[in-house]
Amino acid sequence: MTKFAPLAEFRKPVEATYQLAFFRFSPLEGDRYVLTNQAGEYLVLPRSVLSSFIRHELSSSDSYYSRLRHRHFLFDASSNLGKALLANKVRTKAKRLENFTSLHIMVVSLRCEHSCPYCQVSRQSEDRSAFDMTEETAEKALALVFRSPSPSIKIEFQGGEPLLNFELIRYVVGRAEQINSSEQRDLQFVITTNLAVVDNTILEFCRLHDILISTSLDGPADLHNANRPRPSRNSYELAVAGIQKARKVLGHERVSALMTTTKTSLSKGRQIIDEYVQLQFPGIFLRPLSPYGFAIKTKSYAAYDVDRWLDFYFDGLEYIIDLNRRGLPFKELYASTILTKMLTPFEPGYVDLMSPAGIGISAVVYNYDGDVYASDEARMLAEMGDKTFRIGNVHDNSYHEIFASDALLDPIEQSFAGSAPMCSECAFEPYCGSDPVFHMATQRDFVGLKTRSAFCHRNMTIFKRLISLMEDSPMIRELFLQWAN
CATH class of the missing domain: 3.20.20.70 (Aldolase class I)
Known part of the structure; x- marks a missing residue:
């Protein structure tokens, strides 16, 4: 028995060697899933394409491949700018904090x-x-x-x-x-x-x-x-x-x-x-x-x-x-x-x-x-x-x-959506907040149990509907682009 796979296994075509960027995903209606990355960009994929993508089986000739690359869900050898562009978008999103x-x-x-x-x-x-x-x-x-x-x-x-x-x-x-x-x-x-x-x-x-x-x-x-x-x-x-x-x-x-x-x-x-x-x-x-x-x-x-x-x-x-x-x-x-x-x-x-x-x-x-x-x-x-x-x-x-009081820093730290239970895994985290005041008022806790949160239910339902509307109607997507800008 050999300890390693044959050398040919490590000489795969470039298209099969893409790297997954960090992303989250959530089901929409039917067999569609929405993916979001750290910069809040999203893409809607059929379940079968998502499955192939995650398994590194998606061909570079597939129409979804270029969309995933352009929106920084994957990185490959065709360009070394993807990670830098994604980082720049994340910095832009966070610029208000300074x-x-x-x-x-x-x-x-x-x-x-x-x-x-x-x-x-x-x-x-x-x-x-x-x-x-x-x-x-x-x-x-x-x-x-x-x-x-x-x-x-x-x-x-x-x-x-x-x-x-x-x-x-x-x-x-x-x-x-x-x-x-x-x-x-x-x-x-x-x-x-x-x-x-x-x-x-x-x-x-x-x-x-x-x-x-x-x-x-x-x-x-x-x-x-x-x-x-x-x-x-x-x-x-x-x-x-x-x-x-x-x-x-x-x-x-x-x-x-x-x-x-x-x-x-x-x-x-x-x-x-x-x-x-x-x-x-x-x-x-x-x-x-x-x-x-x-x-x-x-x-x-x-x-x-x-x-x-x-x-x-x-x-x-x-x-x-x-x-x-x-x-x-x-x-x-x-x-x-x-x-x-x-x-x-x-x-x-x-x-x-x-x-x-x-x-x-x-x-x-x-x-x-x-x-x-x-x-x-x-x-x-x-x-x-x-x-x-x-x-x-x-x-x-x-x-x-x-x-710098604990009364301010504690709820901010505890309710940070990027690390809060369920929020950290949610595809809609880039669009959402955590609203510790609402959850304290309704659940007596900065974070709250998300499955019982009216804040989460309301916003997640709206996020999904807005994305579905844009996917189903080019006219609505164009309208929403005008609203966003």
């Missing part, structure tokens, strides 16, 4: 004149000024904002209704611009408001300081007024009037809107989209409820499960695709964010879909009382009595103490 925190949310007041049953903030009534941020607290927060190494700084004013403490917004904008005269950052401001109390003085200030407006619009009048009640029962009328007024002063593109899906919304998806089309918004984010604040206390979050929301979402997506077929450009913005991750080498920076988790390192919240939270959702969780993600206080802690 900039650290760019979004700084300042909660200038918890007061609000709305009483939305799904509110995730636990707002306070209008007359409780104890829930307003002070100039002293704002000054301390600004000192931390400009310690961030990010070349771009976005300060977003939230509430409650932040315009109820407009004088503080005026103060913060002035001080931030003064500081930035020497810092020379790309500085931007956003006010998240229901527009019910906006006036010409506020809008003129926004125009002079190039401030963006983000508002809420849940759909047509009956739905919006039911979802977002106020004493005069005219929430919708004030929102639409405010949108039109703000556009006139600031410019059409400077005003955006966000909806929240309640149980009542589920049967009105196309009407909601029609409302956004009628008001000439370029797209809509079909957003589910989150498990925080009054959304839990009033049981709004439990009013529907993730599968009912997915039915709502996919019906809305189908309708939006049909609008585009008929010549009306319109985006679904959550799909657009995911598609940017799927189809481009860039990371859009959406906190919930980042790995490592975007909490703290992409966005941070300075609460009205000076407490610092790792994300907006972390602040909402704290309003429910759980301060797991409180990472410090502007009056008591330094920049280093806050951003």
Whole structure:
């Protein structure tokens, strides 16, 4: 008996000596599988081709061979650039990390004149000024904002209704611009408001300081007024009037809107989209409820499960695709964010879909009382009595103490999707995040059991559907490429 195989066994043609790159795969419908590599590029293969590929039996003349090589799923002797190109794409995806925190949310007041049953903030009534941020607290927060190494700084004013403490917004904008005269950052401001109390003085200030407006619009009048009640029962009328007024002063593109899906919304998806089309918004984010604040206390979050929301979402997506077929450009913005991750080498920076988790390192919240939270959702969780993600206080802690705290680093380390159980093996890991705040709120754990995670079920279902749609329709793939870019 010979100890080694004959020499001829080691003299195989070049085409049989390709090297597999690291990749993951997952089944789609039928016999199709999707493969993803470290840079987030994907390819859909029949099961038989995948089997041949893994066994190193795929011929270089096979049409799938060149696709696998060009997208860096295999390396062979035809070029020595594949590994370098893949590494460059991975570096590009991770580039945002070196900039650290760019979004700084300042909660200038918890007061609000709305009483939305799904509110995730636990707002306070209008007359409780104890829930307003002070100039002293704002000054301390600004000192931390400009310690961030990010070349771009976005300060977003939230509430409650932040315009109820407009004088503080005026103060913060002035001080931030003064500081930035020497810092020379790309500085931007956003006010998240229901527009019910906006006036010409506020809008003129926004125009002079190039401030963006983000508002809420849940759909047509009956739905919006039911979802977002106020004493005069005219929430919708004030929102639409405010949108039109703000556009006139600031410019059409400077005003955006966000909806929240309640149980009542589920049967009105196309009407909601029609409302956004009628008001000439370029797209809509079909957003589910989150498990925080009054959304839990009033049981709004439990009013529907993730599968009912997915039915709502996919019906809305189908309708939006049909609008585009008929010549009306319109985006679904959550799909657009995911598609940017799927189809481009860039990371859009959406906190919930980042790995490592975007909490703290992409966005941070300075609460009205000076407490610092790792994300907006972390602040909402704290309003429910759980301060797991409180990472410090502007009056008591330094920049280093806050951003190097165990309260921030532990959940980021534990929930890193690249090493988290099940996430590390998932084909959709390059597109997903781990959202430790969501899993703490729903499962009392940073990582959570993925088989019971509504976050995982929702996103994995969307990822698969988007890929299948692109595979089955060249028109949809072309549309999605436009959304991604």
